[in-house]
Amino acid sequence: MxxxxxxxxxxxxxxxxxxxxxxxxxxxxxxxxxxxxxxxxxxxxxxxxxxxxxxxxxxxxxxxxxxxxxxxxxxxxxxxxxxxxxxxxxxxxxxxxxxxxxxxxxxxxxxxxxxxxxxxxxxxxxxxxxxxxxxxxxxxxxxxxxxxxxxxxxxxxxxxxxxxxxxxxxxxxxxxxxxxxHRPRKARPFRWAEALLLLAATAGVGFLVTGHTPLLFLGFPLLIWAAFRFQLAGAAPCALAMSTFAIIAGGERAGPFAGHDLLTEMITLQAFNGSTALTALLLAAVISERNQTQREIARACGQLATMAAKIASGDRRPTLPDAKHEKGEGDEGDEKGAGDPRTRQKPSPHP
Structure with a gap:
C-alpha cells in the first residue's frame, strides 16, 4: 500500500x-x-x-x-x-x-x-x-x-x-x-563560417539601428539570407535580434525614432517588428517546403531508376525456366512426331 x-x-x-x-x-x-x-x-x-x-x-x-x-x-x-x-x-x-x-x-x-x-x-x-x-x-x-x-x-x-x-x-x-x-548535425566548415558571418552582419546592422542612422531596412536582406541558407534555425534568431535592436532604439528615441511622439513611434516600431517576424517565418517555411519537395522528387526519381534498371535487365536475360520450357516443348514435339505410327511417312510403292 x-x-x-x-x-x-x-x-x-x-x-x-x-x-x-x-x-x-x-x-x-x-x-x-x-x-x-x-x-x-x-x-x-x-x-x-x-x-x-x-x-x-x-x-x-x-x-x-x-x-x-x-x-x-x-x-x-x-x-x-x-x-x-x-x-x-x-x-x-x-x-x-x-x-x-x-x-x-x-x-x-x-x-x-x-x-x-x-x-x-x-x-x-x-x-x-x-x-x-x-x-x-x-x-x-x-x-x-x-x-x-x-x-x-x-x-x-x-x-x-x-x-x-x-x-x-x-x-x-x-x-x-x-x-x-540536442540533435547535432554534421556541417561543413564553410557552413560554420557562413553562420558566423551572418551573426557578425546582424550585430553590425543592430549597431547602426541603435545609433543615429535610420537604417532599419538593412535587416531584411539579412533575414532573407538567414531564411534561404538556414531556414527557421537562422531566420528566427535573426528576427529576434533585429526586433530587440529596434526596441532599444525606440526606447532611447534614437535612429528612426528620434523626434517623433509616442503614437508615431509605436506604429513605426510595431510595423517593423511585425514585418520582420512575418518575413522571417513565412520565408523560412516556404524554403523548408521547397527543400522537402526536392528531396521527395529525388527519392521518387531514384526509385523509378532502380525499377527501370531491374526491368531492363530482366528483358535482356530470359529466366531459366522459360528456356527449359521452350526446349522441352520442342523435344517433346519431335519425339511425338517420330514415335507416332500415324504420322510416320509410308514408303512409296514406286522406286
Missing amino acids: AVAPHHRLRRSGPAALEICAIAALYYGSARVGLLQQLVRGQVTPLWPPSGIAVASLLLRGPRVWPGIALGAFLVNISLGPSLPAVLAIAAGNTLAPLCSYLLLRRTGFRAELDRLRDTLALIFLGAFTGMLVSATTGSGTLALAGVLSTGDFWPTWSVWWTGDAMGVLVVTPVLLVLRSA
Whole structure:
C-alpha cells in the first residue's frame, strides 16, 4: 500500500520542478521586457513571457499552465493597483496562451514549423487571435481600477495586444528551434563560417539601428539570407535580434525614432517588428517546403531508376525456366512426331 504514494511522489517531483522552471523563465523574461516599458509602466512593445508561455505549452503540454499562472502573478503583484486587479491580469495572461495552444492543436500544428500552414496558424491564431484575451482582460482591468482613463483605453489595448503578439511571433519560434538543438548535425566548415558571418552582419546592422542612422531596412536582406541558407534555425534568431535592436532604439528615441511622439513611434516600431517576424517565418517555411519537395522528387526519381534498371535487365536475360520450357516443348514435339505410327511417312510403292 505504501508503494503507490511513493510512486506518485516520484512522478510529481519532476512535474513540480518543471512548473517552477517555467515560472522562473516567465518572471525573468518579464523583468527584461519591462526594461523597455512605454505605457503606464506595464505595457511594452515586446512581451517575451507570452512567447515563452506558448512555447512551453506546445512542447510540454497543458499540464504546465500553473507555472505560467505563477509567473504572471509574481510579475503583476508589484505592478497592479490592487490584489483583485493583479489576479484578473494574471488570469488573462494565463488564459491567452492556453487559447493559443488550443487553437493551434485544433489545426494540427507541428512544432517544427516546416510547413506554411503551421507558420500561418502561429501568426493568425497563436499570436493575433490568442493574445486578444490578455490585452482585453488587462486593459479592461486597468480601466475598471481607475488606472486608465477612457481616452487611454484603446492606445493601451493596442500596445498590449501587439506586444503580446510580437512575443509569440519572435520568441516562440526561437524556443521551438532550440528544442531540436540536442540533435547535432554534421556541417561543413564553410557552413560554420557562413553562420558566423551572418551573426557578425546582424550585430553590425543592430549597431547602426541603435545609433543615429535610420537604417532599419538593412535587416531584411539579412533575414532573407538567414531564411534561404538556414531556414527557421537562422531566420528566427535573426528576427529576434533585429526586433530587440529596434526596441532599444525606440526606447532611447534614437535612429528612426528620434523626434517623433509616442503614437508615431509605436506604429513605426510595431510595423517593423511585425514585418520582420512575418518575413522571417513565412520565408523560412516556404524554403523548408521547397527543400522537402526536392528531396521527395529525388527519392521518387531514384526509385523509378532502380525499377527501370531491374526491368531492363530482366528483358535482356530470359529466366531459366522459360528456356527449359521452350526446349522441352520442342523435344517433346519431335519425339511425338517420330514415335507416332500415324504420322510416320509410308514408303512409296514406286522406286
